[in-house]
Amino acid sequence: IKPEGEASKDPVTALLDTRLVHHNASQWEAFDVTPAVRRWIAHGQPNHGFVVEVVHLDHKSSVSRRHVRISRSLHQDDASWSQVRPLLVTFGNDGKGHPLHRREKRQAKHKERKRHKSNCKRHPLYVDFNDVGWNDWIVAPPGYSAFHCRGDCPFPLADHLNSTNHAIVQTLVNSVNSKIPKACCVPT
Template sequence: HLENIPGTSENSAFRFLFNLSSIPENEVISSAKLRLFREQVDQGPDWERGFHRINIYEVMKPPAEVVPGHLITRLLDTRLVHHNVTRWETFDVSPAVLRWTREKQPNYGLAIEVTHLHQTRTHQGQHVRISRSLPQGSGNWAQLRPLLVTFGHDGRGHALTRRRRAKRSPKHHSQRARKKNKNCRR
């Protein structure tokens, strides 16, 4: 679910709610990433004026309990980006998702804020795909929409990071040592 945060005219700010109910109860989440797609702005300003900061926040209280446009948030990750690159940006949102899944804290969503360091009204918010533009088809939006990716272990089998390699038997080392000591007869 996506909603615009009112009262943030100088920045682009949105709140996202990700449904985590499909994660099995026995799944142990180890980390989570938020992926946002950025599109290059071709007719942008010169290099020095093309920087934006993307801030990712955990929303700590439901919006109904606070003054409109003033969410109670906690900063999770931030990145300074330039408008002239098209690529996916990945942000660590593990602390929030772990609170929601392990600690059973309420999920009020993530707030994404795009701050334009040098105000460029003509290109403001165009390059970060937070929401679908009206002329854009829903098929393309499905490929570019923000994604919450979780990493975990379901408890079955062994986690790959904990598996240890079996040690070699010491008798093999003594055979090698004997072979080295023999003279070669060529």
């Protein structure tokens, strides 16, 4: 976004994310703005904020568009507004803990692919009730696919991972104290 005071009134923007949301939905939407903030820091650019733009999919003028509010409702008191107002949750590092990542020299793209292979993902795990001695009290089925997770969970935990509040807090604590284990996903 273009800084204040420049001649042009049109801000320079970069698209960070898009979402398709049903007009009747009343829900939280989370956007990962980490790449933009990292670019600001890496290129010495000041933070000029974020623009949230809501566009109706049907561009016909005959279609009535409902007003989308991302601010306080007219009939909402201060107490309830403080519970549901738009919110930017940030993760920071004051330098007192151990660094999360060491800066590495840029390598070829195959190095990047290799790193992503270690990200957490679901792997097969079949539990045979006969093998664990449960076949005498579980008649059927003979076993089930329990699955298991292996790999590293990204930091900060992304919205699509459906992280619990406990997992988010545990990940934050691990970033400052490596004696606390990283959060682990549940194979679903």
